[in-house]
Amino acid sequence: MSSTDRSGAVDATRTYEVRTYGCQMNVHDSERLSGLLEGAGYVRAPEGSDGDADVVVFNTCAVRENADNKLYGNLGRLAPRKAGRPGMQIAVGGCLAQKDRDTIVRRAPWVDVVFGTHNIGKLPVLLERARVQEEAQVEIAESLEAFPSTLPTRRESAYAAWVSISVGCNNTCTFCIVPALRGKEKDRRPGDILAEIEALVAEGVSEITLLGQNVNAYGSDIGDREAFSKLLRACGRVEGLERVRFTSPHPRDFTDDVIAAMAETPNVMPQLHMPLQSGSDTVLRAMRRSYRQERFLGIIEKVRAAIPHAAISTDIIVGFPGETEEDFEQTLHTVREARFANAFTFQYSKRPGTPAATMDGQIPKEVVQARYERLVALQEEISWAENKKQVGRTLDVMVAEGEGRKDGATRRLSGRAPDNRLVHFTQPDEEVRPGDVVTVEITYAAPHHLLAEGAVSAVHRTRAGDAWQKRKEAAAPKPAGVMLGLPSVGVPAPLPAPATPGCAL
Numbered sequence: 001m002s003s004t005d006r007s008g009a010v011d012a013t014r015t016y017e018v019r020t021y022g023c024q025m026n027v028h029d030s031e032r033l034s035g036l037l038e039g040a041g042y043v044r045a046p047e048g049s050d051g052d053a054d055v056v057v058f059n060t061c062a063v064r065e066n067a068d069n070k071l072y073g074n075l076g077r078l079a080p081r082k083a084g085r086p087g088m089q090i091a092v093g094g095c096l097a098q099k100d101r102d103t104i105v106r107r108a109p110w111v112d113v114v115f116g117t118h119n120i121g122k123l124p125v126l127l128e129r130a131r132v133q134e135e136a137q138v139e140i141a142e143s144l145e146a147f148p149s150t151l152p153t154r155r156e157s158a159y160a161a162w163v164s165i166s167v168g169c170n171n172t173c174t175f176c177i178v179p180a181l182r183g184k185e186k187d188r189r190p191g192d193i194l195a196e197i198e199a200l201v202a203e204g205v206s207e208i209t210l211l212g213q214n215v216n217a218y219g220s221d222i223g224d225r226e227a228f229s230k231l232l233r234a235c236g237r238v239e240g241l242e243r244v245r246f247t248s249p250h251p252r253d254f255t256d257d258v259i260a261a262m263a264e265t266p267n268v269m270p271q272l273h274m275p276l277q278s279g280s281d282t283v284l285r286a287m288r289r290s291y292r293q294e295r296f297l298g299i300i301e302k303v304r305a306a307i308p309h310a311a312i313s314t315d316i317i318v319g320f321p322g323e324t325e326e327d328f329e330q331t332l333h334t335v336r337e338a339r340f341a342n343a344f345t346f347q348y349s350k351r352p353g354t355p356a357a358t359m360d361g362q363i364p365k366e367v368v369q370a371r372y373e374r375l376v377a378l379q380e381e382i383s384w385a386e387n388k389k390q391v392g393r394t395l396d397v398m399v400a401e402g403e404g405r406k407d408g409a410t411r412r413l414s415g416r417a418p419d420n421r422l423v424h425f426t427q428p429d430e431e432v433r434p435g436d437v438v439t440v441e442i443t444y445a446a447p448h449h450l451l452a453e454g455a456v457s458a459v460h461r462t463r464a465g466d467a468w469q470k471r472k473e474a475a476a477p478k479p480a481g482v483m484l485g486l487p488s489v490g491v492p493a494p495l496p497a498p499a500t501p502g503c504a505l
Contacts, residue, residue: 015045017053019074022061024211024247025182026094028162029120030059033093035152040124044154051078055089055127060096062177062351071096075108082110089113089127093120095181098140099353105136116140117182144168144186157401158471159435159464160207161200165193165231169213170220171250174288174355175277175317175348182213187221190231197238204467206435207243207398208235216249216258228253229261236265240463242437243398244268245420248275248315251291254299263306270307271420274299275315276343279334280327283320286359293334300338311341311386311419318375319348319368322361328371335378341386341421342448343379347372380447387445390421394441394457397423401434401468413438417450425452428459435464 016037020030034044037055045053056078060071075090082088091113092104098116105111112130115122118141126137144167155161168183197208210231212218219227235244244267249258251274262268274296278284281292303310316331335343347368350357397415404414404424412424413432425440432438437460440452 014042014054016042016055017045017049018057020059026059026061028164028211031153031155032120033057033123034154036124038154039152051081057091060094062095062099062181072107079110098181101140102138105138112136114138118144143183158468159205161205162211163196163208164211165218166212172288177351177353185221187218194234201238201240204463206462206464210246214250215246217253226257229257232261232268233265236267241267247273251296251299259302259306269418270310272303272310273313277317279331283323283327286322297337311421313342314340315344317346317348318372319363321356321359323363332378339382339386342383345375384447387450390442390450391445396437396439399432399434399436422449423452424449428456430459432459433465433468435468436462
C-alpha cells in the first residue's frame with residue numbers, strides 16, 4: 001500500500017514500470033513519463049520486474065492491425081496480479097489510448113488511468129485522482145497541452161539524447177493513422193530547441209537525435225521553409241556537441257539546402273534515413289505519397305554526390321492493396337538503384353481507421369509473404385556488399401552500452417560509426433566507457449555489422465564517458481546497502497528508423 005503526504009507526493013517506496021511500443025516518438029515520450037513519475041516520488045522498478053511494479057504504464061502504438069489484441073493480452077495477464085496486490089495501478093497511454101478512449105476501460109475495467117498523446121503530463125495527477133476516487137480516470141485531450149520537452153525527463157542514456165523539434169504531421173498517407181492521433185504539425189521555436197541541446201551538452205551528452213513525425217518539414221508551422229537546414233547549421237555551432245542525427249524525413253520536403261547543411265556541418269553525421277515505402281509510382285499515388293520513384297532516386301543521387309560515404313537506409317511496405325507483380329518489381333528496381341545500407345521492411349497490415357484498410361485489392365497473405373522474402377533476400381545481398389566497402393577504413397566509433405549481445409564471450413565492445421553502422425571491436429587494455437570514442441580499422445563485414453579485429457589504435461576519453469561513469473557511480477549501492485533512486489542505465493536503440501512504418505513518413 002502507498003501513502004501520500006499533504007503535498008500529494010507519493011511514498012518513495014512505490015515503484016513504476018513503463019512499457020513502450022512503437023516509434024522513437026513513443027520512446028521519447030516514455031522518457032518523459034518516467035521523469036514525471038520520478039518527480040512525483042516513484043522509483044523505477046528493477047530490470048526484469050515484469051509487472052511486479054506498483055504502477056505499470058503502457059505507452060501504446062496504434063499503427064499495427066493487432067496492436068489492440070497485444071495490449072489487451074498484456075492487460076489480461078496483469079489482471080490477477082493486480083487483484084492480489086492492493087494499491088497496484090495500471091495506466092494506458094499513447095496512440096492506441098488516443099484512438100480507443102473509453103473502449104479500454106470497458107474491455108479491461110481493472111485499468112485505472114487512460115490518457116492520450118496530447119496530455120502525458122497529467123499522468124501523476126490522474127493516478128492520484130484514481131487512487132483517491134477509487135474509479136478509473138479517462139482523460140484524452142484533443143490538442144497538445146504542453147510541448148513534451150517542457151516536461152521532466154529520465155533519459156535512458158547519459159551520452160545520447162532525443163530532442164523533439166516538432167510533433168504531429170500534416171500528411172495524409174492512406175496507410176497511416178498517426179496524424180489523426182498526434183494532430184497537425186506543431187513546431188518548437190529554434191531558440192527553445194537550441195537551449196535544450198545546450199543544456200544536454202552541459203550534462204555530458206555528445207550525441208543528439210532530432211525527432212519529428214516529419215522532421216524536415218520543420219518550419220511549416222513557423223513560416224520558414226529553410227528552418228530545418230538552419231537548425232542543422234546551428235547545431236554545428238554548439239560547442240561540445242559531437243554528433244547530430246535526425247529522423248524521419250519525408251522525400252517531399254527534402255530540399256537542396258538540407259543536403260548542403262548536412263554536407264557542410266561537421267557534426268551532422270553522414271547518415272540518412274529516407275522512407276521509400278514503395279518504388280511503384282502507382283502504389284505511391286494510392287498511398288498518397290507526394291513523390292515518385294524518379295524524385296526519390298534523384299535525392300539519393302544528390303546526397304551521395306555531396307556526402308560520398310553517407311549510409312542511407314529506408315522503410316518499405318510490401319503488399320499494399322492493389323500492388324501488382326509489376327509494381328513490386330519497381331520496388332526491387334528502386335532498391336537495386338538506391339543501394340541502401342539497410343532497410344526496415346514490413347508486410348502491409350490493415351490499420352483500422354485508415355483509408356487503405358477498406359481499399360479494394362487486398363493482397364493474399366501468401367503473395368505478400370513471398371514478395372517480402374524476395375525483398376529481404378535482395379536487401380541482405382546489397383547490405384553485405386555495401387558493408388564490405390568499409391573493410392580497410394579507419395573509423396571513429398562511439399562506444400555504446402548493451403549493443404553487442406556476445407561481447408562478454410568474445411572480449412569485444414560495440415559502438416556506432418559516424419554513419420551509424422554497428423561496429424564490434426577488440427577490447428583494449430585500457431578502460432573504455434560508453435560515450436568514449438575509439439579509433440579502429442575495419443577488418444571484416446557482415447550484412448548487419450562490421451568487425452575490427454585488430455588492436456584499437458586510439459582511445460579518446462570524453463565528457464560523455466565521464467557523464468556515463470558519474471551516473472553509474474550514482475546508481476551503485478552504498479556500503480550500508482541503501483540504494484539511490486537511479487537504477488542502472490541503458491542506451492536508446494540507435495536510429496535510423498522507426499519501429500513501425502506508420503510513424504515513418
